[in-house]
Amino acid sequence: MVSEFEIIHRFFQRELAAPGVLLGIGDDAAILMPDAGSALVVAVDTLVAGRHFPDQTDPVSIGHKALAVNLSDLAAMGAQPRWATLALTLPKADEAWLSGFAEGFFALADRFHVALVGGDTTRGPLSMTVQVQGQVDAARALRRDAAKPGQHIFITGTPGDAAFALQQLQAGEAVEAALLARLNRPEPRIALGMTLAGVAEAAIDVSDGLLADIQHMLDASACGAQINVDAIPRSQALLSLDVESALTCQLNGGDDYELCFTVDADRVEQVYQAAEDSAVSIAEIGIIEPQPGIRCVHEDGSPCTLKVGGFDHFANNHD
Ligand SMILES: [Mg+2]
Known part of the structure; x- marks a missing residue:
């Protein structure tokens, strides 16, 4: 199995300098600087295989979704996305899977100028936690x-x-x-x-x-x-x-x-x-x-009598 260091280096560490990143992947922690006058907005979400995405989901989609659900939380605050950290738990170091996951993750990250500034990998049942950091004028959030x-x-x-x-x-x-x-x-x-x-x-x-x-x-x-x-x-x-x-x-x-x-x-x-x-x-x-x-x-003002509730949510714990 490739080591944690190799996984991070090969699939997740990129040489790009990113705005506001004083120190990125490679030290014990990242050092980040929001724009002057902006407050930091932070959200975190975990996806677990079989619960938040079907087991057969392709890794590119999983990489996209792991970041997308977090960016959606920033959108709901009116915030501008800036950075992300990623904790990956993998049953094994499957290089094709890792490559697909990184492709989906970074395609979305690049579209919104989000820099991955840190991460962690562990062996275990497939799940991933992404934390995103954004910024907003607190009075307008x-x-x-x-x-x-x-x-x-x-x-x-x-x-x-x-x-x-x-x-x-x-x-x-x-x-x-x-x-x-x-x-x-x-x-x-x-x-x-x-x-x-x-x-x-x-x-x-x-x-x-x-x-x-x-x-x-x-x-x-x-x-x-x-x-x-x-x-x-x-x-x-x-x-x-x-x-x-x-x-x-x-x-x-x-x-x-x-x-x-x-x-x-x-x-x-x-x-x-x-x-x-x-x-x-x-x-x-x-x-x-x-x-x-x-x-x-309904449109005409009559009450909707549809019995709602009881729907089997796939992910009902996800804000
Ligand atoms: Mg939410």
């Missing part, structure tokens, strides 16, 4: 506790796709490539998140399921919401399902890594412009209300 009655609620993209892809995989069915990518290669909404800082109010990334994550935001903000379930954008793939199955994926499915955020009424136009500038589709799906709880309704 998007927080879960900033929702207030009257604010409009928005969602990016088409939630529910990852859950539908997982259902098909678990049923042994063929999954169309674009749908599978929604599960394996989530796109962190970094550009939009950064643009929304100082414009939107509360935000959260949807990892546990749309309703569960909206509830997290409402709990932090001590208010409630009305959600128009018919306004939640539905992908072409979900349009092939009956309405109840599609809604179950949209409302309860996890792993979407879309952004859900609230906006004051007088900033709604600004938010549509920000989405257009970031080339991300957004939709208004509801309104924050004073009384606690989520009330799901």
Whole structure:
């Protein structure tokens, strides 16, 4: 087995000088410097094989997803990604696997100018922990506790796709490539998140399921919401399902890594412009209300009677 030193040197150590990195991989710790006036924003997430990604997932996708789920947390804070550290637990030092993992990880890291500044490898069942560090003007950061009655609620993209892809995989069915990518290669909404800082109010990334994550935001903000379930954008793939199955994926499915955020009424136009500038589709799906709880309704205002809950989350512990 190649040594830990060789793994890091061959697959993860790069010679590039990165902004803000005073000392990178190779010492006991990295020394980092955020831009003057910015606060440091830190998030960490662990992925475990068989729990957060199916065992048969290709290593390039795993490398992408390990970083993407963390970048999604930075997006939900309105932060600019800067650096990352990686702790990898591997059953064996499989060079083809390591090479694929590094390819997926660095392809995404390079797109968002994230420098890998440290890591650790251990032998054991396959899992990985990525910690990301970003920066934000603290006064403009998007927080879960900033929702207030009257604010409009928005969602990016088409939630529910990852859950539908997982259902098909678990049923042994063929999954169309674009749908599978929604599960394996989530796109962190970094550009939009950064643009929304100082414009939107509360935000959260949807990892546990749309309703569960909206509830997290409402709990932090001590208010409630009305959600128009018919306004939640539905992908072409979900349009092939009956309405109840599609809604179950949209409302309860996890792993979407879309952004859900609230906006004051007088900033709604600004938010549509920000989405257009970031080339991300957004939709208004509801309104924050004073009384606690989520009330799901249809377009005509009638209550949505779909029994939600009980969906078997693949990753239900993932914020
Ligand atoms: Mg999160």
